[in-house]
Amino acid sequence: MDKPDFVVVGSSGGGGTISWLLAKAGFSVVVLEQGPDLAKALDESQLPYDPSLHDEYRYRLQRPDPKRRLRGDYNTFRKTATEDAKPFSNGWTGSVLGGGSVIWGTWSFRALPIDFRLATHFRANQQLDKLVQDGYAVSDWPIAYSEMEPFYNVAETLLAVNGDRVAVNDAIKHAGWFTELSGQPHFRAAGEWFPRFPFPCPPYPRTPVGDLIYQGMDKAGYHPVALPTGIVTPGMGGYSTRDAIANALKAWGNGQRPSFWQQSAETIWSDRIRDACTMCGFCGEYLCWGKNGPKSGTRASSLKELQDLPNAEVRTNAKAVEVIYDDTLNRATGVRYLDVSHPGNPRMRVQSARYVIVSCGAVQTARLLSMSGGSVGLGNQSDQLGRYATFHLFGNSVTCTLAESFQGYLHGEFGATGNTASFEHYFVKDERAGSPTAGKWWKAGTIVSTAKKNPLENADGKLNPYGPVDKRLIGRPLLTAMERYARSLELRLTGDDLPRPENRVDLDPKYVDEYGIPVARITRNLGPHEQLMFELMGPKLLKVFDYYRQIKAINDADIKYNPAIVELVGDHQMGTCRMGDDPARSVVDRFCRLHEAPNVFVVDSSFMPTGFGLNPMVTVVANALRVGTWIVDQTKRGVDLDRPLEPIQAA
């Protein structure tokens, strides 16, 4: 296509989803994905499953990493703006067709209503000033939960989310923070706390690791629930996305639906049936080995539908290097990209389009926009581009090892990494005697049981070539440590790191990639709120194991609390193109258009003003559906997308 309506950069939850919706609505769309289609062999195979993807070395250890980043690319990292950043390996989601949605952990939460009103909440509880003093810039979202809710329903159908809605609602309802805070008017008014739309798939089977944590959480009073995951539940005869969409449309109500969603489910989606999960356990960092998409991601859903449409084209190995911007027109005119099909011999190409949609992940989107437009970058007139980067508090966990008699009992290999969850510490109270914020509830997140699934990666790490001699293991001590791994498990917090302007992604002033393109520089540190979380959450996480310590199933020496690791960034990356109504304090407007270039949209997790305390994938997919719906709605009504905002209307 010479000049399609849309060129979309990136094919994950944001780019893949909106590409499908726009093409289905009749627009011409070209998708540029910088990575290859690693799962292509599945489409060509005669087998329903491809065991060659069960490869821990390839997907956990191999360098250059075949799934995370392109050959010859990297980011740099520093903790403060006064340091020189150094090249490092992290900071990537996925560089394959389907992006991070292909290799994600499948934890599928929708945000809670208060997440959209966090500044209001902290202000109402006299906590906002303290956060401002500590360098945070917590902001309300310009949209409310109610605007997202119908799109959350549809997003869950595309992702085949499994779970028990009633149990999730009950877990939230009975959490201590909800009991205490829900009496506040702004809290109740934030939105529908207890959605009625059922998850499209029944809960995933509870695994031994999930059951052990479930019982521990229950004894601790943490109201455990089956973790909702984006996987077709084992034992189902198959999954019809079309039928699930029909249910979402019914829940939306005829009078409420915008024009695109007035169509029947039969028109919207094909009759493809996705296979149920076989619980092989090579999830997360791995490509699902199932041909018909047991594990959800755009590669298994939206992009497959897109392949059926004559007005859409997907180009892999297409690395965008610039959004071409014409400042005389105040419009982007297309995207310049490198065809890296033959990486040692790249070819520069230009894809013109009427509109550009960027969805490369929060780090690479900030990099691409910084390389575009004038010398300060595209969308950066107010010096907001790249700021407020958040990555969640990864690594904040308790790791424990069961007694020797449990060898072989945990079966960490079953299914996805996470299995049992709790919302009990979405907010956590400061109960420290004498603390200046004693009695206040601060933001933590969700806690989830996590299985130890990668024995090779664990053993490889124990060799620890750069570590102190006494920490390096070989011989029988190494084999013993490998045995311990098989009876170990983790309880992990996905914690909310609150946004700070100095946590930023920009262009590294020194380093470039294989093609001479500046790499992304990530500046990130953890502030006082995060330090407080580590202090408050340690005892809360440990409490889940109290019973097992009491009966000596876990010895005290075999349990360890770990604070988050500041350099552990990548899987969840948010902020950098903050959404807001004020161009002086945000990069994109409420429909994710750049304030200063209204034919450029950003639909990955960059737009998120705050990061929640849970996996952002469902929100990213829901938001892409919302933005795509708005685009379709505007054009159906003959409204130019470049004009000032008008809300989505029911058809």
Added chain:
Amino acid sequence: MPSQASGPLTDELREILVNLAEGLFPLARWVAEPTKYVPPQSDLPWRQAGQQLTPKRLGVIEFFENLLNGSAAEAELLARWAQVDAQLAKMTPDSDLGRWRAARKLQVPPSFGLAQSANVPLDGEGKPVARADFYALCWPLLVTAVAGRQPAGPDAWEALALELFNDRCPQWPISAGVKSSTFATQFAKDLLYAMLDMRTPASDPWRFALLIELGEHRRVGNAYTPEDVRKTVYALRARLSEYAT
């Protein structure tokens, strides 16, 4: 680093590597430890009389040789990185690199930092290296160390492996460009790759032997039903209840 032909392993070297592998991973001795976990399967051949679980029996050296033979792609990549590093000024998204970077207040000329990011194969000192070239540097050092040491028997090989791993082997040439720990660590990594990623040419169940002895149930091609999972949950609960009472 210049490419060096490694060639096939000599018989002498192969024998050294077999013994060293057993020193690094003394599987038979570990399995024989009285407190060692005993897998529930009754028909494990290496636990039968006259059989032993050893790296050699798992075919790790055959795997290792194949790994060396297949490392040409690593060498090509390293050559590419060297070319990029030398010609960085020519690799630019803009026709005028200096102007484009200066307008953005970026350093001119830039640097290529890929090797520092651990996104390429690295030796123990963080230098980019292809596997075959790395080992080609190590072989004469290893042969010298073994000749000077003359290890005989499992105890001696286990002791030598530990010393190599910790840079405490007096027979490893002091002036060598590669530390013995760097060599031993990389060799151990490659053996783990063989034994835990189910890549060796050994037949079943030998191919999974180490995983079985570890109590790890992960296998290529695993598939389960909800009922399989329920049974394991009940088994865990039953074991826990023994502690509770």
